[in-house]
Amino acid sequence: MAVLGHIVTEYVSSVIPVSSKTVAMKMGGDVSSATVRNIMADLEEKGFIAQPHTSAGRIPTDRGYRRYVDMLRRNLHQQKAEAERLANEYHQRVNTVKDVIEKASYLISHELHNAGLAMLPAIQNFYLKRLELVKVRAQTVMAVLVTVTNAVRNYIIELDREIDQKELERISNFLNSSFEHRLMLDIRQSLKGIISGNREEDREALSMADMALNLVDGIIRDGIENEIYIDGLDFFAEEPEFKDLDTARRMMQVFSRRSELVDLFRGELPDRGLRVYIGGENSSELLKDCSLITCGYSWEGKAVGRIGVIGPRRMDYYNALRTVSCLADIISGKLEELS
Amino acid sequence: MAVLGHIVTEYVSSVIPVSSKTVAMKMGGDVSSATVRNIMADLEEKGFIAQPHTSAGRIPTDRGYRRYVDMLRRNLHQQKAEAERLANEYHQRVNTVKDVIEKASYLISHELHNAGLAMLPAIQNFYLKRLELVKVRAQTVMAVLVTVTNAVRNYIIELDREIDQKELERISNFLNSSFEHRLMLDIRQSLKGIISGNREEDREALSMADMALNLVDGIIRDGIENEIYIDGLDFFAEEPEFKDLDTARRMMQVFSRRSELVDLFRGELPDRGLRVYIGGENSSELLKDCSLITCGYSWEGKAVGRIGVIGPRRMDYYNALRTVSCLADIISGKLEELS
DNA sequence: TTTAGCACTCAAGGATATTGAGTGCTAAAT
DNA sequence: ATTTAGCACTCAATATCCTTGAGTGCTAAA
Numbered sequence A, B: 001m002a003v004l005g006h007i008v009t010e011y012v013s014s015v016i017p018v019s020s021k022t023v024a025m026k027m028g029g030d031v032s033s034a035t036v037r038n039i040m041a042d043l044e045e046k047g048f049i050a051q052p053h054t055s056a057g058r059i060p061t062d063r064g065y066r067r068y069v070d071m072l073r074r075n076l077h078q079q080k081a082e083a084e085r086l087a088n089e090y091h092q093r094v095n096t097v098k099d100v101i102e103k104a105s106y107l108i109s110h111e112l113h114n115a116g117l118a119m120l121p122a123i124q125n126f127y128l129k130r131l132e133l134v135k136v137r138a139q140t141v142m143a144v145l146v147t148v149t150n151a152v153r154n155y156i157i158e159l160d161r162e163i164d165q166k167e168l169e170r171i172s173n174f175l176n177s178s179f180e181h182r183l184m185l186d187i188r189q190s191l192k193g194i195i196s197g198n199r200e201e202d203r204e205a206l207s208m209a210d211m212a213l214n215l216v217d218g219i220i221r222d223g224i225e226n227e228i229y230i231d232g233l234d235f236f237a238e239e240p241e242f243k244d245l246d247t248a249r250r251m252m253q254v255f256s257r258r259s260e261l262v263d264l265f266r267g268e269l270p271d272r273g274l275r276v277y278i279g280g281e282n283s284s285e286l287l288k289d290c291s292l293i294t295c296g297y298s299w300e301g302k303a304v305g306r307i308g309v310i311g312p313r314r315m316d317y318y319n320a321l322r323t324v325s326c327l328a329d330i331i332s333g334k335l336e337e338l339s
Numbered sequence C: 001t002t003t004a005g006c007a008c009t010c011a012a013g014g015a016t017a018t019t020g021a022g023t024g025c026t027a028a029a030t
Numbered sequence D: 001a002t003t004t005a006g007c008a009c010t011c012a013a014t015a016t017c018c019t020t021g022a023g024t025g026c027t028a029a030a
Helices: A002-014 A020-026 A033-045 A062-074 A080-091 A097-112 A165-179 A184-197 A203-223 A234-238 A245-256 A258-266 A317-338 B002-014 B020-026 B033-045 B062-074 B080-091 B097-112 B165-179 B184-197 B203-223 B245-256 B258-266 B317-338
Strands: A115-119 A128-137 A140-147 A152-158 A228-231 A274-278 A290-299 A302-312 B115-119 B128-137 B140-147 B152-158 B228-231 B274-278 B290-299 B302-312
Touching (some): A002 A033, A002 A062, A062 A274, A080 A317, A097 A228, A097 A302, A115 A258, A128 A165, A140 A203, A165 A203, A228 A258, A258 A302, A290 A317, B002 B020, B002 B033, B002 B062, B062 B317, B097 B115, B097 B228, B097 B302, B097 B317, B128 B165, B140 B203, B165 B184, B165 B203, B184 B203, B228 B258, B258 B302
Antiparallel strands (some): A140 A152, A274 A290, A290 A302, B115 B228, B128 B140, B140 B152, B290 B302
């Protein structure tokens, strides 16, 4: 399997199909190119590498990269020096959660020379300190939410019926008194419990809980927009695969549709782990020439958001895995500090 | 000058250098290609058109486009049908200033098949309703600002000395009582007036005004980030000039550096007029292959923000000018409605 | 002043030849 | 049973040359 490793690393750095001779050289000269050719034929049969054309060297397939990454992860350990260097980047002004996350996307992209992504902690994972509800129009409510860490965010919610300010005040009083210091997600669950547990005995309370649930859902819905930071798009322009017009077009589309990127992250939200998607393994057709590496970060012990990197399939996985996972740890630490 | 017009429109739609024969055809057959050639030689000498190579047709230069656009603007009048169609797009849910502006960038890009830009009203132009100041750390203050139109925004301000919550409350009381319903920009001016007019007679008031000015400046500074919406990047990928790698690279960089785009708009903020920058006329080197068309919109009678479109130099200026200026009017109207 | 006519230019596209990196297979060596 | 040297074979990439035709500039006649 050492051969596969050499093929991957060599191809990643040189971007030309690698020949049996090159591999033999890299192995230290104790095997001949003919031997390597035999091994290569074997690897090709198993689907780990492929030839662009008959008289060319080999390039790794998705499966090949996958095997390589799996091998890599087994002996991937943080390097202290590296971790410290990254952590140091944070010693300048980072005062808000937004700062921490925005900087993360910047660091990822500049460390790895690819597109860096970082999502804000999902609203469901905030602890409620105080909620104000203001009617701004017949069926429209503005919610101002203060979290226990004093982050303030406001949301616009569309309702399906008119509501008056009095009613809104009753609801916000109810929510503030019943659910202070509770997780938004828990609040939502509790409200659902109240609604399903209530057997018409108290119509007043039922109606209130119902509307409260509507509002909480609205907040969560509105919160999912614009919660992702992207940096380093321009690195793509430097990559040789950008020469292929079709690929270039697809790349532009990927980054033009933020909502799809957000979905990508949301799908695996409750997870803290490091994930790798190589080429065709990605759920989106647009990403079939890319690899995506993501890792969750935590806050108050819970996985609340994710960061990651998108690059060409031909990517320095070793550095990418290390940097992303390491940065996720750093972010988690920073967020605790901010609390 | 009709010849120049034909060269521009033809080149814009076909993307191939236009020949004397083609122009003669477009003129209705009442001139021969040889005559056109003479005129062309003239136009070339004056720098309005150029030849890619000896045996090719002509393409417009920056100066040529400029002349064309100037001619165009003289007889550019809104078409009612067009204006109504655009206005109708707004009949769906637009409840916040943010919605209006975000939708504008979307509409521009989809109408013109190029990148649409729209900036939020600049914070300096907000009317203050209420301001809360909260200390979040030794030298860090969070400001929650409510405008007379009930938009809520919050800002993080770094100070150069420590401050306590008591002092912050005195300042916010002072600002709220003295400057309710005043423009942020005016407030800033007034504070400056107080500071310079005060001759040591009241050190207490001076110190307070000084800190208040710091805070207001901080709000304005923090507010300039993330105030621009961009849509339709992917249209670029379809343009033929994207085939040129260097151009493609530059495009990616343009859109990767939001801050530069923001600067572009901020530079001409107090202006309500329609502006056109063609190729090299742009201040940024990166935009030398692009044209930028912007127009300011107003709120409470003041120019508070701008929208615009970025496309290849070879752009449908007629439609672009009409759509952008028309949309600026519509936005201005919508904002009044929201007040 | 306009136009027909003609020689001239040059990018683009096609056809053909050359090159060389890399392979697969076979037969000898270990 | 592996490993390796040797050799014929393949094919993308590059270079070279040729052809074509769109378009021009200039001149001389209308």
